[in-house]
Amino acid sequence: MKRGWLYILFWSLLAMVLSISGCSSGQPAKSTDHEDVNNIEQVLKNQFTGPDEEMLDKVGDPGDSSVVGKDGETKPVPKNKQLEEYMKKKYGKYFTESMYEKFIQLYALNYQVDLEEGNYSIELTDSDIQQDEENENQFHFSADVLLKTEQESYSAKVTGRADVDDRHKIDRFNYFDDGGLNRKITELIN
Numbered sequence: 791m792k793r794g795w796l797y798i799l800f801w802s803l804l805a806m807v808l809s810i811s812g813c814s815s816g817q818p819a820k821s822t823d824h825e826d827v828n829n830i831e832q833v834l835k836n837q838f839t840g841p842d843e844e845m846l847d848k849v850g851d852p853g854d855s856s857v858v859g860k861d862g863e864t865k866p867v868p869k870n871k872q873l874e875e876y877m878k879k880k881y882g883k884y885f886t887e888s889m890y891e892k893f894i895q896l897y898a899l900n901y902q903v904d905l906e907e908g909n910y911s912i913e914l915t916d917s918d919i920q921q922d923e924e925n926e927n928q929f930h931f932s933a934d935v936l937l938k939t940e941q942e943s944y945s946a947k948v949t950g951r952a953d954v955d956d957r958h959k960i961d962r963f964n965y966f967d968d969g970g971l972n973r974k975i976t977e978l979i980n
Contacts, residue, residue, distance in 0.1 A: 832932055837897065933948040
């Protein structure tokens with residue numbers, strides 16, 4: 791009888807050890823509640839949902855900026871503070887400071903400003919964000935984007951990569967391919 795209990799205890803402990811070690815394998819977590827994945831997902835949602843009327847109003851309204859001419863001299867137009875504040879609120883928390891500046895310059899306004907030119911909308915319908923197997927701070931993503939007008943719709947798969955730092959801030963962000971989305975928007979507005 792005592793031997794039977796030892797046998798059961800041994801196999802129970804072995805099963806627990808194996809299940810615990812299986813749960814903590816060297817593979818990085820790929821769950822959707824992962825903070826890095828959520829940050830990248832939110833950037834994609836912000837980028838590919840619109841038109842963002844509030845942002846477009848700020849793009850079109852430079853606020854207190856003006857060009858002052860005196861004896862033929864002009865001063866550069868001051869930065870649009872309202873737009874800067876809005877973009878910082880919308881994207882700033884997801885990026886390192888240097889990558890935030892690059893993202894705003896390279897990507898943030900691309901698709902949204904073009905939406906103002908026509909009567910169409912853009913929507914993120916799905917995304918897939920996968921952590922790199924060799925570099926836990928690197929994520930490859932694809933985003934299914936739907937561009938809709940009153941007459942037609944166009945689907946595109948946008949792919950890219952985002953790297954994050956130890957504070958879960960995106961410190962590198964690149965689109966590799968926009969699936970012809972930018973070309974299609976250009977066709978529609980011309």
